[in-house]
Amino acid sequence: MSALTIAPAEPRRFATFSVAEMFCGIDVAQVQEVLKYQEMTPVPLAPGVIQGLINLRGQIVTAVDLRRRFRLPERPADRKPMNMVLRCDGGAVSLLVDEIGDVVAVDGCEHEPPPSTMDAFHREAVEAVFKLDGKLLLALDTSKVLHIDGEL
Amino acid sequence: MIQDQEILTEFIIETNENLVRLNQDLVAIESRPKDTDLLASIFRTFHTIKGTTGFLGFSKLESLTHIAENVLSQVRNGERELTPELVSLILETADVVTAELAAIEATGQESGASTEDLRRRLRQFADQVPDRTADPAGDLTAEPSMNIEATFDSTMEPDAVADEPSQAQAAVSGPAAEAGMATKGPSLADSTIRVDVAMLDKLMNLVGELVLSRNQILQYAVRHADAALGATSQHLNLITTELQEGVMKTRMQPIGTVWNKLPRVVRDMANATHKQIKLEMDGAETELDRTIIEAIKDPLTHLLRNACDHGLETPAIRTADGKPSQGKLAMRAFHEGGHVNIEIADDGAGIDPKKVKNKAVSKGLIRADQAERMDDRDAIQLIFLPGFSTAEKVTNISGRGVGMDVVKTNVERIGGAVEVVSEKGRGTTVRIKIPLTLAIIPGLVVMSSGQRYVIPQVSLQELIRLEGDGIRKAIEKTGGSPVLRRRGHLLPLVYMNETLGLAPTDVRETLQVINIVVLQAEDRQFGLVVDSVLDTQEIVVKPLGQQLKKVDCFAGATIMGDGGVALILDVARVGRKAGVVLEREGGDAQQDQQRHSTDNTQTYLLFRAAGLRRAALPLAEVSRLEEFPRSSIEFTAGRPVIQYRGEILPLISLGRVLGAGHKDTAFQRDPVQAVVFRAGDRSVGLVVDEIIDIAADAIGEPPASAAGKGGVLRSTRIDKKVTDLIDLEALIESCGPSLLPELAQSLDALRAGVSEAWEQDQLMEVA
Numbered sequence: 001m002s003a004l005t006i007a008p009a010e011p012r013r014f015a016t017f018s019v020a021e022m023f024c025g026i027d028v029a030q031v032q033e034v035l036k037y038q039e040m041t042p043v044p045l046a047p048g049v050i051q052g053l054i055n056l057r058g059q060i061v062t063a064v065d066l067r068r069r070f071r072l073p074e075r076p077a078d079r080k081p082m083n084m085v086l087r088c089d090g091g092a093v094s095l096l097v098d099e100i101g102d103v104v105a106v107d108g109c110e111h112e113p114p115p116s117t118m119d120a121f122h123r124e125a126v127e128a129v130f131k132l133d134g135k136l137l138l139a140l141d142t143s144k145v146l147h148i149d150g151e152l
Numbered sequence: 153m154i155q156d157q158e159i160l161t162e163f164i165i166e167t168n169e170n171l172v173r174l175n176q177d178l179v180a181i182e183s184r185p186k187d188t189d190l191l192a193s194i195f196r197t198f199h200t201i202k203g204t205t206g207f208l209g210f211s212k213l214e215s216l217t218h219i220a221e222n223v224l225s226q227v228r229n230g231e232r233e234l235t236p237e238l239v240s241l242i243l244e245t246a247d248v249v250t251a252e253l254a255a256i257e258a259t260g261q262e263s264g265a266s267t268e269d270l271r272r273r274l275r276q277f278a279d280q281v282p283d284r285t286a287d288p289a290g291d292l293t294a295e296p297s298m299n300i301e302a303t304f305d306s307t308m309e310p311d312a313v314a315d316e317p318s319q320a321q322a323a324v325s326g327p328a329a330e331a332g333m334a335t336k337g338p339s340l341a342d343s344t345i346r347v348d349v350a351m352l353d354k355l356m357n358l359v360g361e362l363v364l365s366r367n368q369i370l371q372y373a374v375r376h377a378d379a380a381l382g383a384t385s386q387h388l389n390l391i392t393t394e395l396q397e398g399v400m401k402t403r404m405q406p407i408g409t410v411w412n413k414l415p416r417v418v419r420d421m422a423n424a425t426h427k428q429i430k431l432e433m434d435g436a437e438t439e440l441d442r443t444i445i446e447a448i449k450d451p452l453t454h455l456l457r458n459a460c461d462h463g464l465e466t467p468a469i470r471t472a473d474g475k476p477s478q479g480k481l482a483m484r485a486f487h488e489g490g491h492v493n494i495e496i497a498d499d500g501a502g503i504d505p506k507k508v509k510n511k512a513v514s515k516g517l518i519r520a521d522q523a524e525r526m527d528d529r530d531a532i533q534l535i536f537l538p539g540f541s542t543a544e545k546v547t548n549i550s551g552r553g554v555g556m557d558v559v560k561t562n563v564e565r566i567g568g569a570v571e572v573v574s575e576k577g578r579g580t581t582v583r584i585k586i587p588l589t590l591a592i593i594p595g596l597v598v599m600s601s602g603q604r605y606v607i608p609q610v611s612l613q614e615l616i617r618l619e620g621d622g623i624r625k626a627i628e629k630t631g632g633s634p635v636l637r638r639r640g641h642l643l644p645l646v647y648m649n650e651t652l653g654l655a656p657t658d659v660r661e662t663l664q665v666i667n668i669v670v671l672q673a674e675d676r677q678f679g680l681v682v683d684s685v686l687d688t689q690e691i692v693v694k695p696l697g698q699q700l701k702k703v704d705c706f707a708g709a710t711i712m713g714d715g716g717v718a719l720i721l722d723v724a725r726v727g728r729k730a731g732v733v734l735e736r737e738g739g740d741a742q743q744d745q746q747r748h749s750t751d752n753t754q755t756y757l758l759f760r761a762a763g764l765r766r767a768a769l770p771l772a773e774v775s776r777l778e779e780f781p782r783s784s785i786e787f788t789a790g791r792p793v794i795q796y797r798g799e800i801l802p803l804i805s806l807g808r809v810l811g812a813g814h815k816d817t818a819f820q821r822d823p824v825q826a827v828v829f830r831a832g833d834r835s836v837g838l839v840v841d842e843i844i845d846i847a848a849d850a851i852g853e854p855p856a857s858a859a860g861k862g863g864v865l866r867s868t869r870i871d872k873k874v875t876d877l878i879d880l881e882a883l884i885e886s887c888g889p890s891l892l893p894e895l896a897q898s899l900d901a902l903r904a905g906v907s908e909a910w911e912q913d914q915l916m917e918v919a
Contacts, residue, residue, distance in 0.1 A: 041603060041717040044652035046703045053696075053709055053717040058361045060709045060717055062697035090698030148699050 014130075014139060016101035017084055020072040022122075024097075024138045025104060025130070032087045034100050037080035038063075047148050051096055054083065061085060063094040069145060071121055086142055093146055104137065106130045111139070163204055164257050165346075170197045171253070172412060174246050178239055179415045185234045194242075195224045201249060212262050213252050219274040220245045226278065240423070241273060243416070349442065352403050359392075359399045360592060360692035364711045366392040367689070371713035396592065400441070407485045407494070408436030410449050414456055418481060421460035428467050428478040429460055435485035440492055444586055447566045448494070451559040455496050455582050456481070458556070463500035463580050473577065475499065491610075492588060497581040503574035505531035512537065525773075525881055527830050532574050536560045564724075567610060593693060595720065597686040597712075598669060601654035604718040605682075606691055606710055611723040613670040613677060615685060623666050628846060633755065634660075635846060636668065636679050640777040642757075642846065643670065645679045646730040652705065673727040680726070689713075693720060704729055756847050756870050756877075757827065761840040762807035767865075767876045769838075771846060773829050778837065782822035792819070794826075794837065801828065803837045806878070809886050810865070831884050838883070 014025030015034070040052030040063055049068040054061045063083065067075055075081060081096035114126040127141040174197045181190045198221045205213035220242060226232045248267055255263035366388055373385040411433055422429040440448075464470075464479035471477050484495040505528040512518045512534045523531070534540065538557040563570050568586035587593070587610065595606040616638070618626055627634050627645065634645040645668065649655035660681070668679040691710040700706070707722040756768040757777075778796070785792050785803065792803040803826060805819060819839060826837035847870055865876045 039716065041709075041719065043700060043703060043706070043719065044654055045705060046700055050699055053719075055711050055715055055717050058364060058711060060694045060696070060711070062699050064699065088698070091695075093697060093699065146699065 011105045011107050012139075013103055013105045014137065015084065016104050016137060017082070017095075017097040018099045018101065019066045019070065019097050022070070022072075022138060023101070023135055024066075024140050026084065026086065026095075026140050026142060028103055030086050030142055032085045032092055035083040035085060035094070038083055038094075049148055051081075054094055056085065056092065056094075059092060061092045061094050063096050064146065064148070065096045066145070067096075067098075069148070070125075086146075088142070088146065095145070104132065106132070106137070114138070160208070160256070160260065163208060164253060167201055167204065167249075167253055170200060171246055171250055173197060175243070175416045176412060178243055178246070179419050181234065182236065182239055182419070188228075191224070191228050191234070195221065195228055198224060210252070210256065210262050212267060213249060216245060216248065216267050216271055216274075219271055219278065223274055223278050232277075232280075238277060241270075241277065243420075244270060245274065347402075352399075352442075355399050356403060359396050362392055363396060363592060363690060363692055367713040368715060400592075401439075403442050404439035405442050405445050406437045406439050407445065407492070408433075410445055410452060411436050411483065414453070414483070417453060417456055418460060421457060425461060426466060427460065427464055429464060430478050430480050432480065432482045434483070438485040438487060438492060440586070441588060444492075444566055444588075447562060448568075448584070448586060451562045451584070452494070452496070454559055456483075459496055459498040459500070459580065459582075463498040463502075465501050469501075487588075491585050494584040494586070495581055496584075497579060499579040502576040502578055502580055503532050503535065503572070504576050508532060508534050512540065515540065529830075532572050535572065536570070567608070592690055594688060595691045595710075596669065596688050597718065598648075598667075598682040599684045599686060600648040600652065600682050602683075604686065604712060604716070605648075606689075606718050606720045607669060607671070607680075607723065608707070608720065609688065611671045611673060613672050616668040616670060616679065618666045618668070620664065623663065627666070637777075638670075638679075640779070642771065642774070642777070643677060643679045644732040645681055646726065646732055647681045648726075649681075649683070651726060651730045671723050671727070673724040676727065676732060678727055678730070678732040691718075691720070756875075758844040758847055758870070758875065759825075759827065759840040760842045760844060761838075762805070762810055764806070764865075764876050766844070766870075766873060767806070767840075767878055768847075768868075768870055769827060769829070769878050769880065773880055774827055775830055775835065776828040777843060778826045778828055779823040780826060782819070782824055785819070785824065792839075796828075796835065796837070799835065801826075801835050801837045803839050804883065805839045806883075809883060829880060831880070836884070838878075 013028045015028050015031045016023065016025045018024070035056075038054045038056075040054055042052045043050055049064050051063045051065045051068075054063050065075075065081070067073070075098065079098065081098065082100050083094040084097055084100065085092050085094045110132075111128040111130045114123045114129055116123075118126065122138070125140055125144040126138045128139045130137040130139060174194060177190050177194045177197070181187060181194065184190060198217050202214055202217040202221055205211075205217065223232075223238070224242070227234050227238070232238075248270060251265075252262050255261070366385075369385050370389060373381050414433075415431055418429050418431045421427075459481055464481070465473070465475075467477035470479060480499045482495070482497045484493075484497070486493055508531050509518075509523040509526065512531075513520050513523050517534065517537050517540065518526075535556045536559075540556065560570050563584055563586065566586060568584060571583045571585075572580065573583070574580040594609040596609060596612055598605055598607060616636070626638075627636055634647075636643040636645055647655075647660050650660070667682050667685050669682055669685065670677060670679050689712075693708045694710060695708050696703075696706060704725045705722055706725075707720045709717050709719050712718050755771040757771050757774050758766060758768050761767055780794050785794055787793065788800070792805075794801045794803060803824075821841065825840050825843060827840055827843075828835050828837050830836075865878060868875055868877045870877070
């Protein structure tokens, strides 16, 4: 399992953010940009994880709420989410997160696969756990995060 | 290396163009075998291909085109006739060249396929002429003579020169491959350039963005009373509109680019099926967006093949039927109201509704009793059901008869519609209606639950606003399915808030104002109740992301003037979700089947007539409810009729059909109430005393003893009350065969034989 797609030569860099108590990261190469809260147009009949559509300079971007995706408690009404816009095959997608952190470079050695005790819901979307100073960084597999089943 | 690639690309593009012209020329020359200009053009095309393939080292193509060229030079020198067999052979050669070209485009080299057989047959042709062998040297010497001959002909036939000046000029201008290049003409080269299609697509996207920005600025300018800003934004508005039109035009292609290939298709079909077919084309210059041209290419070819294979008959049958032995296929394209209409009409055997029904029943697509009740028009629509084939035997030619459903799907995917009209023995016409462009469409902006939505203008029929008491009067609530009585027609209503899951059902009771957007989805109409109607706007359709693919009801999204995002409704899918448009429509029987299989309920129209306190008809059978002043009833051949929408509507009174024991009071009323329905290809009016209601109920098994009065009535329970259900089929039958056929004659002629007194008597007797 540790034979992950991590090039040992070059340390990977993650754009980090927090969702509820979780500290997560996404490979910077996949991140298009970070935006403050944007007005959204809700999509009726869409799965609950999809919060709405954002106008990103003329491009229509689907916003996916990571709290709902991970079945975490709802964000308090007074806390506006941030947008982490990702480059995907089918166009850009925005992940709604609580707070944006720094870009963190990790050394390929300090990581492990997600522990088996982790909630299955999170585990399938977590590619690896990096042990940073004082906290753990959950590196997300965006294709899994964005694979949304109709039932949600 | 890059340069090589460029040369290769150029070669492929040019050769493809040459091949298109070659195909056209070859088909044309069959009807005009003596046309030396055409022959010269064909010869030159082969010569050019031979030259360039030789230059690029494609030896197989070179040797093949070389032999073809030899044979053609013999024809040109008058050493042999241009027979249909020879044309077929040359066409086959063109096909091989096309296939090789595709291989070259894909892999950079010729395919491994052998052309030996074709070469041998071509050589046989060449060798049949005793005094001339397939000698490459001889061919070279032939070159100048051809030019002389062509020039000579041009001077002999001034008409030909006038028609095709470039051809004549080309023939004069001289030898070899260079001539082929030059013939495309200095004038063309000066005034046109080739542009990559991707570039045009990009321009179109940019213009889309510009339109959105323009909308935003216009909205901003309205809010801020600034004269300079106002003037500038108006100017921007005009320029943007013009630019939008201009860019859209660059993407427009005449439909002829698709049609060009069709004469060849028809020719091959005619040969393969041993039929004589004449293809007429009208409106080839009609322009369409290239994405749409791409999308309709296959459906059109398929329809044409269908017409050749299944539609037109063999000469023997045609002659026996008293038709000219040559079948006619007419294609027509024209603009109409922001849409393009394409028609493919044949004068063949037409579609036999009975055969279609039988086939549909035997394939299990519909039930036998549905087929019985279905009228001819609806029966013909059955050919659009998946897995349908009317051909007596399966043929290779038109793809085993599958595909009418694919044609329909493809056309609907680009927002178009297909319609088939057919008359047995007279022919079939398929009409396709498609939008001009897909990228920027006019739409109506509406509000629902605080959000804006856009409804494509194409689907829009009319807007209705009801207030206060008007709501209760116009909208009838029956078993949970509200309908609007609109000009005698019952329009099912869909509450947008509810369908989109935004509001509970009970809210609709409290509405003081109702805005209804009447929409056309496929062949059904329904009314969409929205909170408010804002305005119409040009919108740029943007696709929704991958994550929303499964969400029904939306065709995309757009960006509004204020920068917000609005969803674009997919009208057909909204209708389907609400249950007013069927999953796959194919006439009423299909609808019935849906009802049977899904919720097993049927909606009925309840009325009083002939002393029956509660009679019912399936609502699906009813086309309209009408009121006529009693004085407008006229009589022909002893039957009451009324002039109705340009045709003569026979009126049936239930009391008269049922006879003794049933009072016939319907004609006494003024105005007279009539339920209009279709019987065969004609409308019939059933005169009733009073319309009571509309009710939905499960379709129960009728009691065994129910059939009575010649099968017209049967008792059943609708909405928990005993009701007489009327069997329309039996009703028509009991009126006798004289009801329908003779009515086609003009009313005046018929009226002459009917005296005023008689008419009065009749009314009295009825009373």
